[in-house]
Amino acid sequence: MALVEATRGSPASAKSEDWSLTGIFQAHPVLWLLAVFLLVLPAFASNFVLIEIFGWAMILGMIALSLMFLAGYGGMVSLVQMTVAGCAGYMVAIFGTTVMTDISLGWPWWVGVPLAIVIAVIFGTLSGVLSVRTEGIYTIMITLAIASAFYYFTLQNYTIFNGFSGFNAVRTPIAFGVDWRSAVPFYYLILFWAVLAYLVVVYVSRSPFGLALQGIRDNARRMAALGFNVTAHRIAAYAFAALIAAVAGVLLVWHGGQISPGTAGVGPVIDILIIAVAGGLSRPIGAFIGAIIYVMLRTFALDALVAVGLDGKRFQLLIGLGFLLIVLFSPDGILGLWARWRARMQRPNTHGGRA
């Protein structure tokens, strides 16, 4: 698991004894700039940029963040996170109001949404229970199999999941006098949950639980000898990651307005892995960096490919090649590239230093 081991000694874990709330807010100035930028973005950006680029990127970023938490801090590369999000999305569609009136129960959002999140967390935790029984690289195989089982189940089941077509016209609710369907409120809703998820992950990673999890990642046997319950910590990590993915799943189904088996098919499941790895598994912000790059590529690569005289359909090829290059040359993703570039810039000034 060299990719994960490469994250040892990163700033996040170096400062890890500082797990008080104030520690979180002593963030890098770039993060503060970013926060201000995201807050004032609706003042000058179009609805398309708000929802289809930044909104979507933050939702995917949250799902990738849940994977980053499991992989980066727990050493468990779980491919089931997108499926947990899909599960939550399906539950929102089933409990809420859609055009499929004979399946959808039409319950109010304050019943349906929490219930959807609870069910998705249970699903994610059970997947964790199954996959923590084996170790290391086996996790990726087992979670991929679970994810595709969910995909095929939703594809073939018509009584609950409505088969191939899924659910259309899932309406974002109107709550507290705000129409969350319109662009700016929905953007702030996504921003709120994404920032909250980020802060909670940073907080948990510095809490005793997060530190124990990182210890288990580095040497499970030693942690067990010290009296930590390794299996329980791992399952708890799955449950926590499932919570983030489930919240993202609710936002995902409101964002698209529909959900179908393809939402959590094998392709999107792999995409989440690509986003998390390309961004960098060492720090939570990597998930969001990966997501914004992925969404930009997804949105603009078609035109860019056509502009340079290539077939616009070769988008997957571009993603595959880009991912291959990142994995080959920067196992720590774009964050790793950035760190290495900075180290190289500083080297002339620090003679013999540990650049």
Next chain:
Amino acid sequence: MNSFIGRHPIWSLIIVILIAILLFLIFAVWPPELEQLLGRKRIFLSALLNGITLGGLYFVVASGFTLIFGLMRNVNLAHGSLYLFGGYFGYEIANWTGSWVFALVATFVIVALLGMVLQFTIFRWMEGQDLRQTLVTIALSLILADLMLWRWGGDFYQVPMPTWLGGPVEIPLVTAMRSSGEYVYLQFPLVRLVILLGAVVIGVLMWLALNRTKVGMLVRAGVDDRDMLSATGVRVQLLFLLVFAFGAGLAGFTGVVGGTFQSLQQGEDIKILLASLVVVIVGGMGSITGAAVGAVLIGLADQFGTVYMPTYAVVLTFVIMVVVLALRPQGLLRGH
């Protein structure tokens, strides 16, 4: 065997009874009540034979996957892409030369070479970094899938079958009795029988190669302890190259076979990859015998599921996987 009976008398009894029931279902003429319960015997028998044939196909693909994993700890998620590429390539060769057998051989060689190139240029440099290798195979599968979509599009392809393989044969298994007292025998496509036979032959050859030759001995030693093997002076890189080539070649080879009796299209790569994953998880990772048991189990579950509960056929295979993982996380046939 005797010790098993001694240790688990109840399980042994249950297994004996199950085998007896199975033999009865296969060989007896079904009484009308049973036909009412399970449908026509012909359907049951076809599902059984189709399941075993499909299991044979899965076995050949999955054994390459499990060998590569067992020796190099490389979860080759591009295995399905190698299968699909082999299928397309075999289709081209078979159409070009008109010889199915030549297409089989040529595909095996070409895909094995492709595997060698991958191992030599990429995986050799990241030995011991399992996650990174797996990520590279994911990237490769995306690239290969898109290149194949570019070249062959989204259409269905079927590798032309040689005439000597066409048509059904009669198998001496009774499906029903006519009112005149005459037995009706099962008709089964010859090509499927040949595939089944081929899988058995490949399995036996592979077992012999692993257990009776020097290279096989090295491979088994490498599966158990790679570092110790290389410390004894064996050129493990050469061994890795050979095994990767062989596993990839098998995947391509199966692609041609699968393209002959099923069909080739986009998405088939993921299906085969998942089948290999489930087979290997159920059977036990790195174990050839485990792959055989898992493959037959999954093939049967797939076919019986399709016949008796069509909406949940795919799910049934995953249920088997979940049950195995819950009871024996290391797989059915693996020590620990």
